[in-house]
Amino acid sequence: MKRTMVIKSAAVLGVVSLGLAACGGSSTSTEPSAAPAASEAAAAPEAPAAEPAAEPAATDCKNPTLITATLLPATGSLAFLGPPEFAGVKMAVDEINAAGGVLGAPMVNIDGDSGDTSTDIASQTTDAALSQGAQVIIGAASSGVSLTVIDKITSQGVLMISPANTSPALTTYEDSGLYWRVAPSDVLQGAILASTAIDSGITKAAVIARQDSYGEGLEKAFAKNFTEAGGTVTSELLYDPEAVTFDAEVAEIKAGAPEAVVVIGFEESVKLLQEMIKQGVGPADQQVYLVDGNISTEAYKEFPKNTMKGVIATVPSGEADLTAFNERLLAVDPALTDYTYGSQSYDAAVLVALAANVAGCADGTAIAAALADTAGNGGEACTTYADCLALIQAGTDIDFNGVTGPLDFNQYGDPASATISINQYTSNGAFEEIGKVTAVVPLP
DSSP states (O other): OEEEEOOOOTTTTTTOOEEEEOSOSTTOOOOOOOOOOTTOTTOOOOOOOSOOOOOOOGGGOSOOSOEEEEEBOSSSTTGGGHHHHHHHHHHHHHHHHHTTOBTTBOOEEEOOBOOOTTSSHHHHHHHHHHHTTOSEEEEOSSHHHHHHHHHHHHTTTOEEEESSOOOGGGTTOOOTTOEEESSOOHHHHHHHHHHHHHHTTOOEEEEEEESSHHHHHHHHHHHHHHHHTTOEEEEEEEEOTTOSOOHHHHHHHHHTOOSEEEEEOSTTHHHHHHHHHHTTOSTTTSEEEEOTTTOOSSTTTTSSTTTTTTOEEEEEOOSSOOHHHHHHHHHHOTTOOOOTTHHHHHHHHHHHHHHHHHHTSOOHHHHHHHHHHHHOTTOEEEOSHHHHHHHHHTTOOEEEEETTEEOOBOTTSSBSEEEEEEEEEEETTEEEEEEEEEEEOOOO
């Protein structure tokens, strides 16, 4: 059973027609409709124009061993995202080395904590990784954290690839072609979130977001698309994530009498939702929407029973059903309760390993130059590291499709298209996918 989702946002209209599955269940997916006519101006962005680095002779390669380092949240306001991300990278490295490694040698990975923007942990972790010869940094999860270390990393000729950064500010950031990501810009998530609300009959919504590059980018994307689709934003608030209380912000939300509240944040969303419940603007009073930064099976368990039931949350996912992948991830870390961005972390690690093989050298600049061709540009499709490596060794161009789906990039090193999953809480500690949307990622 399906119903048509009408995207009224100018950011998405004309790019692709979208469908939303109306039936619940994590295996539900929706195929995108036919691509727009060639004459449409909003066609998918082309892949990077830069030529890939020429494959160097083995004797000229100064980095025959691929060393990666993770910059992921073991602590801080996004720590709940750390376990699936670390597990995704570990699974990938284990599979890569079981298949023969990279350039005939085992791939080495150094795990590191990113903390959050309230600490200097990311900078310290980055320094340690660079001192140990890492040619690739996998991370950070937080866009704000990435912005604190991106110059330090890329200025050293080291590739930075994030599984979870979504701030639109990173799309055109000056990075010498060395910053890439496998999660889409929030220009897409904001449009899908807005269209989900409009499609549900919401005409007035308040939006409150943490004051950083992630929160501000997603808040602007939602508000723009929601108003262009005919909705009214009753309150558009940014907050200090370190604030002791959110009573003033919530009072302003309540005064606007919204039909829905969009909450864009990290772990502090728990405190914010508690204040919303206290003032009578929580999930029991109107529709509440969450996003990738605060969707969690653990964070709200201590709320009164079924407080979260009916809350909707969007998150970048994948075209394919990830149930089987998540079961494999659970075997890597049996303590996992959330899986958000685990698949993207896995894809990022496999992608850079394959690109090193394509480049013929484990050098950050050479790997970056080979990423676009490794992920697309007309090669033979393959979905596992072993299969892709065999094609590379046979002299065949490849098109690596990850567990999240195709990984084609636009000219900025962002995903050219992506999938957003729409989920609904069934209790305080569980949610199910009720639909997903795959679309071209609009440019900021």
